[in-house]
Amino acid sequence: MASATVRRGDTGPNVESSVSALTWSAVLGGAFAAAAVSLLLAMLGTGIGLSSVSAWTGQSVSGTTFTVGAAIWLIVIQWLSSSMGGYITGRLRTKWADASTDEVFFRDTAHGFLSWAVSTVVVVALVASGAGSAVTGVARTAGSAVSxxxxxxxxxxxxxxxxxxxxxxxxxxxxxxxxxxxxxxxxxxxxxxxxxxxxxxxxxxxxxxxxxxxxxxxxxxxxxxxxxxxxxxxxxxxxxxxxxxxxxxxxRAAAEQARKVAAQTSFFLFFSMLVGAFVASVAAALGGRQRDEI
Structure with a gap:
C-alpha cells in the first residue's frame, strides 16, 4: 500500500497549505490503544494489590509498603500505556514531506501529547461514575462520623x-x-x-x-x-x-487518615500523569522518525 504523504506543492513560500498537519485517525488509534493498556494494567495491579492484603491480622503488607507499591504501579501504568499509544500515533500519522526537521519533531510530540490527553479522558470517563460514588460515600461518612x-x-x-x-x-x-x-x-x-x-x-x-x-x-x-x-x-x-x-x-482520626490518603493519591496521580504525557510525546517522536525512514 502506498504511504500517505502531504506536500505543499507549488503554493509559494507565503501560502499556507490547505491540508491540516493533525492526523486525528492516528491520534485516536493511539489513544484507544493506550486506554486499553491502562485498563489491562490497572486490573493486573488490582489483583496484585488484593493478593497482598488480608483481613487476618499480621498477614498483610504494611500501609507504607502498599502506598509505595501503588504509587510505583501508577507510574508503570502511565509509562507503558503512554509509550504504546504515543508510538502507535507516531507510526500511523501522515508523512510530512516538506516540513523541516524541527517542525516534524514538534508535530510528532504534539500528536503524542494529544494521544495521551484523549486516552486520559477516555479512562476517566470509564471510571468516573464508580470513583465519584466512592468519593461521595467517603465524604458523607466523614461528615456524619461524629454523630x-x-x-x-x-x-x-x-x-x-x-x-x-x-x-x-x-x-x-x-x-x-x-x-x-x-x-x-x-x-x-x-x-x-x-x-x-x-x-x-x-x-x-x-x-x-x-x-x-x-x-x-x-x-x-x-x-x-x-x-x-x-x-x-x-x-x-x-x-x-x-x-x-x-x-x-x-x-476524627479516621477522617484525618482518609484526608491524608486522598492527598497522597492526588499527588501520585499528578506525577504519574506528568510522566505519561512526557513518555507519550517522546514515543510519538520515535515512532514518527521510524515512519519517515520507511
Missing amino acids: TVVGSATQGAAQGAAQQGAQGGFNPSSYYVDTLFRTGKPGENDQDAKVEAGRILLMGARNGSISDSDKAYLGQLVAARTGMSQEDATKRVNEVMGQIQAAEEKA
Missing part, C-alpha cells in the same frame, strides 16, 4: 435523639427547652427521660464537654431509672461521656 459514634456510644440510651442528630435534624433549642422545665425530681416516663438524656449527650458532643449541672441532672435521671446511688449514677455518666469522647476522637 454516628455518639449514637453508638450511648448504647441505645438515647436512640431516638441520636438518630435525629445523625440525620442532621438535631435542634439545639430542644435542649434549652428541656432546661426550662427541669425539676429536682425526674419524671416517670422512661422514654422521655431517654430522649432528654440523648439530647444532653448530643449537645455535650457538639460543645466538646458537658456542664456540671447537666452531669448532675443526668446522674439524677440514671439514679431514678436504675435504682443506683447518686454517686454510682454520676460515675456511669462519666464513663459514657468517656466512651463518647473516645469514639469521637477515633472518628
Whole structure:
C-alpha cells in the first residue's frame, strides 16, 4: 500500500497549505490503544494489590509498603500505556514531506501529547461514575462520623435523639427547652427521660464537654431509672461521656487518615500523569522518525 504523504506543492513560500498537519485517525488509534493498556494494567495491579492484603491480622503488607507499591504501579501504568499509544500515533500519522526537521519533531510530540490527553479522558470517563460514588460515600461518612459514634456510644440510651442528630435534624433549642422545665425530681416516663438524656449527650458532643449541672441532672435521671446511688449514677455518666469522647476522637482520626490518603493519591496521580504525557510525546517522536525512514 502506498504511504500517505502531504506536500505543499507549488503554493509559494507565503501560502499556507490547505491540508491540516493533525492526523486525528492516528491520534485516536493511539489513544484507544493506550486506554486499553491502562485498563489491562490497572486490573493486573488490582489483583496484585488484593493478593497482598488480608483481613487476618499480621498477614498483610504494611500501609507504607502498599502506598509505595501503588504509587510505583501508577507510574508503570502511565509509562507503558503512554509509550504504546504515543508510538502507535507516531507510526500511523501522515508523512510530512516538506516540513523541516524541527517542525516534524514538534508535530510528532504534539500528536503524542494529544494521544495521551484523549486516552486520559477516555479512562476517566470509564471510571468516573464508580470513583465519584466512592468519593461521595467517603465524604458523607466523614461528615456524619461524629454523630454516628455518639449514637453508638450511648448504647441505645438515647436512640431516638441520636438518630435525629445523625440525620442532621438535631435542634439545639430542644435542649434549652428541656432546661426550662427541669425539676429536682425526674419524671416517670422512661422514654422521655431517654430522649432528654440523648439530647444532653448530643449537645455535650457538639460543645466538646458537658456542664456540671447537666452531669448532675443526668446522674439524677440514671439514679431514678436504675435504682443506683447518686454517686454510682454520676460515675456511669462519666464513663459514657468517656466512651463518647473516645469514639469521637477515633472518628476524627479516621477522617484525618482518609484526608491524608486522598492527598497522597492526588499527588501520585499528578506525577504519574506528568510522566505519561512526557513518555507519550517522546514515543510519538520515535515512532514518527521510524515512519519517515520507511
